[in-house]
Amino acid sequence: MDIKAYIESGILELYVAGTLSEKENEEVYALMQKHPEVLQEVLEIEAAIVKLTASTSQRDSDHILQRIKQTLGFDGNKDTKVVSIAKPKYNWITYTGWAASIVLAAGLLWTVNQNKQLQSDVQIAETQQSLLETQIANSKNSLEDANVLISVLRDDNITKVPLAGQGNFASTFAKVYWDKDSDRIFLDAQGLPDPPEGKVYQVWSLTLTPLTPTSLGTIDSFTADANKIFEIKNANESEAFGITLEPAGGSESPTMDQLYTLGVVSAS
Amino acid sequence: MELDQLVEKLKQKDEKAFEKLYNMYSDSMLGVIYNIVRDHDIAQEVMQDVFIKAWHKADSYSSKKGRFFTWILNIARNAAIDKTRSKAFKNAKQNLNSDFFVDIIEGNENLDDKTDAIGIKKFVGKLAEKCKTVIELLYFKGYTQSEASEALDMPIGTIKTRNRNCIQELRNMVLN
Structure with missing residues (x-):
């Protein structure tokens, strides 16, 4: 081309x-x-x-430009233009939605809190219940024990043996209720002080001629026991009962200078 | 090519590009529009519409179809001609001044402030009568080749060469 x-x-x-x-x-x-x-x-x-x-x-065309820019929303009007577009996004639905979410979240938190509170209340109640159950059981046991004691006291076949304080321990005393039919004694040791640390009371069955002690065992639960009445097996033909203080675990034969109380079975 | 970039930015609704393009072509468009409507207030009104339309329709412009100047020149001429056809305009302007652009330029006191004003005035004064009409019809009035051929009673080929010669003269006056 x-x-x-x-x-x-x-x-x-x-x-x-x-x-x-x-x-x-x-x-x-x-x-x-x-x-x-x-x-x-x-x-x-x-x-x-x-x-x-x-x-x-x-004519000068500059002022026409200003009018055109105004009409098209340029420059200074730009911000309001942006706002006018963005504004409808935050309408009442948005606000209501947010408000509802916040209320719901608060409600959930409150419920969770309440639930925790109730759980701990239930736990406390359960603890109290088991405590009460234990107390009731204890009371029942005590009642049974008491009933047994009453039946023992009312029984004609029971031999009552008071044990008097000996030597240095003259202020102490005890009583033995001997149920010969059942081969057992009930020792009422209310008159004895708590044994010192590392020592226990040991109960002895004695025959007098010749003087022969037979151990009926130690009272290991002396301090813990509330009514100080102890049921002890005794199949011996006892003529007297004595109580000595012995090292923990008991001794083969009684330590005589620690003889607290002694009582002879009166011949009936 | 700076113009291509400006037009590309205009399509992306760049306000600065719009302003630059406005400054490049606004005087020219206002001249064309005024030449058609012959009323300053109406010309300004049409101007506003033209550039607002250019802003919104920038997407439809393609450099393959022609110059950006030609595109906006078409919008301006059409808007101005539409205006002269409106009922309100016809009622207000019973007798349209039949002057050519040449008369406007010669009577334009505002021109003294502009560069090349002297060159332009000199040009239109010296411009052959045949040039005045060709330029008037092809550039200011937006006549097609065949319309101009009919109006001037001249073959299309003649108009083409005459127009070229007239524009050559103009270029010598205002560009050199």
Whole structure:
């Protein structure tokens, strides 16, 4: 293609005027990309037309720009534009939703708290219940014990043997209720002091001629026992009962200088 | 190419690009519009519409279809011509001044403030009568080639070459 002739044809002037067909427009565009001189020619034609047409403008166009910018919401109005778009996002549904969530969350927390409180209350109640059950059981036991004692005391076959304080322990005393039918004694040791640490009371059955002591065992639970009445097996033909203080575990024979109480079975 | 970038930014609704393009073409468009409506207030009104339309329709412009200047020139001419066809306009402007752009330029006192004003005035004064009409019809009025051919009673080929010669003269005046 002869570019110079193409330029000279006057088609580029018409291109700028806008009177060419769509096809011709695309052709000129393609040639502008390919040939710098075509582009240069178009730019110069356009510049000349812009200047010519501008010189028929008799008013300053700056203030029109301000009105256009206002209409299109440019610059200073930009912020309000952004706000007006963003605003509808925070409508009453949003606020209500958030409020509902907060109320719900608070409610859940409160419920969880209440639940914990109730659980600990239940635990306390259970502890109290088991405590009461234990007390009732204890009371029952005590009652049974008491009933046994009453039946023993009322029994005619029971031999009552008072044990008197001996020597240094004259102020002490005890009583033995001997149930011969059942081969047992009930020792009432209320009159004895608590044994010192590492010592226990040992109960002896004695025959007098000759004097022979037989151990009936130690009272290991003396301090812990509340009513100080102890049931002890005794199948011996006892003629007297004695109580000595012995080292823990008991002794083979009684330590006589630690003999607290002694009582002889009265012949009936 | 700076113009291509500006147009690309305009399509992306860049306000600064819009302002730059406005400053490049607004005087030209106002001149074209005024030449058609011959009323300053109405011309400004149409101007506003033209550039608002350009902002919203920038997407539809493609450089393959023509120059950006030509695109906006078309919008301006069409908007101005539409205005002259409205009933309100016809009632207000019974007798439209039949002057050409040449008369406007020669009587334009505002021109003295602008660069190349002297060149332009010199040009239009010297411009051959045949050039005045061709330029008037093709650039200011937006006539097609065949419309111009009919109006001037001239073959299309002649109009093409004559127009080229007239624009060459103009270029010599205002660009060199």
